[in-house]
Amino acid sequence: MRNRLILNYPASIWSARWKDALPAGNGSIGAAVYGGCCEETVMLTHENLWWQGTDDPVPDVSGRLPEVRRLLAERRAPEADKVLADALKERGYNPRVACPLPLGDLKWIVRAERAFADYSRTLDMETGLVTVAWADGDTRLKRELFVSRADDAVVCRLTADGPLRLGGVVWLDLHDIADARMPFGGVSALPTDAESFGEGAFVYYAARKDDGTDFGAVALVRAEGGELSPREKGLAYEGAASIQVVAKVFYDGDRSEAWPRLAAELADEASAQLGFSALLERHAALHAPIFNRMTLDLHADEAERSLSNEELLLRAYKGQAPVAMLEKMWAYGRYLLVSSSREGGNPSPLMGLWSGEYTGFWAFNMINENLQMNYWQALSGNMPETLLAVFDYFERLLDDFRENAARLYGCRGIYIPAPTSPQSGRIGIIYPHIIHWTGGAGWIAQHYYDYYLHTGDISFLRERALPFLMETATFYRDFFTIGEDGFYVSSPSNSPENTPGNYWSKLATGCEETTMETTINATMDFAIAKEVLTHLAEGMRIAGGYDEAEIAGWEAMLARIPPYQINADGAVREWMHPDFDDNYEHRHQSHVYPLFPGTEVTKEREPALFEAFVTAIRKRLVIGLKQQSGWSLAHMANSYARTGEGDLALESLDILARSCVLSNFFTVHNDWRGMGIGVDLEWAPFQIDANMGWTAALQEMLLFGVPGRLSLLPALPTRLSRGAAGPLLARGAIEASLEWDAEAGRLRAKLTAKAADADVAVTVPARFVPAGAPTEYRITLQRGQPITLAFTASEGVLAE
Known part of the structure; x- marks a missing residue:
């Protein structure tokens, strides 16, 4: 039971019910099962179905960089804050980052004779099978679903065990239009030209997105012992002992081509007489070996493992997450990563594979913490292949990243903005704190080198890691300037997503209207750059074939990176510049990067500096606790695990468990003070990173290694x-x-x-x-x- 989620009721009756659904996925296609009896909805998604984004060339505003640096040097940071953003707007640049578009809903009507009883919905994480079961009088009904990794299809079966014969309707449609409502008011646009109908044994569905291309699905319906007949939008079934639905989707192109192609594929598979069990076996043969490559047994009581999610959450609400919940949340983060990340595809973004919003709230790939947290578990959890999607994605967008570097800062190499989407790697949000954060490529580079360190794959080091590291280091070579003391200056700079204390206090008293995050010498900038240069030089020597003078040139840059600074209170400074004071009232912990997620500072190597980083982390849990939310509590747990303070790491997960976890164990970006049970789904955005970060934190508690x-x-x-x-x-x-x-x-x-x-x-x-x-x-x-x-x-x- 460690790897099974059990729920006693279906998705909430509130809007945005997809947040309460049970997720299934094969790395590319997602399905979210609401769990209804007589009326069921399964939301379908695809990793490549995005919309509402732009991909216009970035205007060259690099000539304004000296002005930004001059204003910062003159202590006129609020003026410097807006220069590049305003310059882009003056050139008519009005970008928008694309967001995931729900593909549609698979809808079921099941005729009932009696009121439902003995309801349950479960997720078997070892196979990816979602089951909804209930009793209708003397008949036991069961609906099962998985998304096949082998056949790239959504497979669903409804069975009746008892005297009742099945009757009802199945169809495909646009995803619930209620989810076009946006947080804080407003309504999203909807896809156009939606169409669905039943013909023979097939249900056809398509709609059109904003670029004029179609997306949709075809479902093959098989009624054992019963009959099918067309109904509006779908097919009716009558007198059946079981119903099997196999759906294939498309995310681009034209429906007139996609429909017959998918129908032919489904007909071919039907002719092979592949039933539900055979299809599940084919899928599980690919899914289970990845999921089961690592196991975790914390000796929870078997009776506790049999409790439902709701019962475990109520126990967590009393103060501590039950051990069975720790085990299941660990397994769930693992399951979600396997189900939403696959080589050749896209990385798991902020909402994983299961965003049900038409204009997703923070639904893009965000690399100033969130995407990285999704993958912290991958290597230590012995699933390195899930990281390949990250590398594939960023390498596809390298030309966009080079354009960003050149036109924003006049630099060679690559600049990766915090938010990106499969549609574009160009800078898509022109807020100053996004423009001025230059550490994105370097943080992604950590995953490249860590992949090599964990796998020993020398070919990957030569062919993928070192070229990416070199592009990143080249940007730093051009971007950094040299100060009067001979050390590098990083200007403009940003410590995601924090405002310095001396500006934060002005905000608190109403003296400023907006945040001010443009600074000089954020500690994180130099921590990431030092890591990139160290890994690049080390990797070049390991790979061989590089000129020693070239390696020495990169190593010479290391000598110009300023040493970390410590405040009077013993905590590492977040900004290595006297104009910017620390601000502990914030959830981000960017400046502790050298300790976690980096490995530069350890207790064995530099005990005094290590303690300064530990002090900085503790300040966040004490002074900054009121600012913590789901993902930041997961980060806190990982940080405390790295410092060797397991009880504090677990306390962070306890707070997360009782304040930011929904009944299906999805985590949300909820201020912990907003309580927990009954979190307002209208506000709290689902963010999968805390799910993934939970898994990583437990693994950090158990093992830490450097070569x-x-x-x-x-x-x-x-x-x-x-x-x-x-x-x-x-x-x-x-x-x-x-x-x-x-x-x-x-x-x-x-x-x-x-x-x-x-x-x-x-x-x-x-x-x-x-x-x-x-x-x-x-x-x-x-x-x-x-x-x-x-x-x-x-x-x-x-x-x-």
Whole structure:
């Protein structure tokens, strides 16, 4: 039951019911099952169906950059804030980032004889199967659905076990037009020329998006023992023992071509007599191996694991998330990533694959935290292939990123704006805090190099990671200037998405009308640049074939990056410039990047600096708690896991569990003070990043590694005293499977080098070795040959 979600009621009767639905997906196609009995809705989506965006060339405003820098140097930051944004507007640039468009709804009517009873809806995360079940008198009805990874189709079956024969209607239509309502008022446009009808055993549906192209679906309906007849928009079924619907979708083109093509594909599959069970088996054979590559068992009580989501949430609301909820939320984040990310496609954006809004609220790919959080779990969770969609996506848009760099800043290399979409990588939001954040490409570059470190794939390093790192470093070479002290200056600069304290206080007293986020020398700028340059030089030497003088040129840039600065209160400064004071009342923690998600600063290497970063994190949980929401609490949990403070990491997840989690376990961007149970869905946007960040945080508590060093259970919370996990994947391409009993002082670790022989320093918590014994042990791993280490507080360390 660890990998199963159980709910006692269907999606909320409120609007935006898709936020309460149970999700299924194959990485490209998404389905959100509302869970109705007599009237069911399944929202369909596709990763490539986006609209309402523009893709106009970026005007060249790079000539205004000296003015921005001059104003900042003259301490006229509010004036500098608007220069580039206004320059773009003056040139007529009015961009818009595209947002996902719901493809449509699969609708069911099931004729009922009695009122429903014994209702449940479940999600089996190991297979991706969503089940809605209820009783109608003496008949047990069950509707099952999955999205096939093997056949690229939505597969659904309705069965009746008992005397009742099935009757009703099935059709396809536009997604619920109530979801055209937008937060804070307003109504989105709708697709045009919607059309649906039934013919023979097929239901056809299409509509037109704003670029004049069509999207839609074709569904094949099979009625076992019954009859089909056309009805308005779809097909009626009568006298059947079961109904099977297989739907294929298209997201671009013309309906007159797509309909016959998809119908032919469905007819071919029907001629092979592939029933529901056979189709599910084909899908699960691809889905389950990825999902099951790592397991987590926190020894939750079996009775607790059998509780519904609603019951677990009520227990979490009392103060602590039940252990069964910790397990299920971990598995859910994993399931959502597998279901919404696939090689060759697009990365999982802020709403994953399941946005039901016609104009999505923050529904794009956002890389000043959110997309990265979606993928923090991928490598440590032993699912590196899910990251390939990220690399594929950004490489498709490289020309746009080069254009941004050249026309905004007059630089070579690439500049990736915080929001992008598959339609365009050009800067699509011209707010100053978006324009002036230059760290996007560097943060994505971390994933490139981490992929190499976790997999040892030298071909990937040479062919994909190093070229991307070089494009990113080239931008820094052109963008940074040199100050009077010989160190680089980053101007304009931005620490996402924070306003310096000395400007924040003006806002609080009403002296300013807007935020002011344009600064000089945000700590994050230099942390990311240092990481990029370090990885580039290191990677070039590993890959070979590069001129040493070229490598030395990149390394020389490292010497010009200023050292981190510390406030009088002992916390690392967020801006390395005297004109900008720290502001702890904000959810972002951008300046702690060197500690997390970076690996530059560790307790072993730089203990004093490490403590300064720890102090900065603690300030956010104390002073800045009132600003925290779903994703930021997940970030906080990851940060505390990296500092070795497992109980504080788990406390962050507890707050998240009781304030920002819906009944289907989707997480929302809800201020924790807005309570939790009964979150107002009209406001709180669904954001999948906190789901993914939850999974990553638990993995951070269990394992941390850099090449040559592996820390086992570095932040084990007191409540998670027993468990088993693995195989996790660590930098250095090392797999680790762990079993522990903290109360008994026992830890068993199975370690395997996946790519090459490795000498590793393994550290363990003191509770797992005899008093006074070392907590660090050096071992040599030979590729592919596992070593098992047994640590015991009573007997010491044994190698098996």
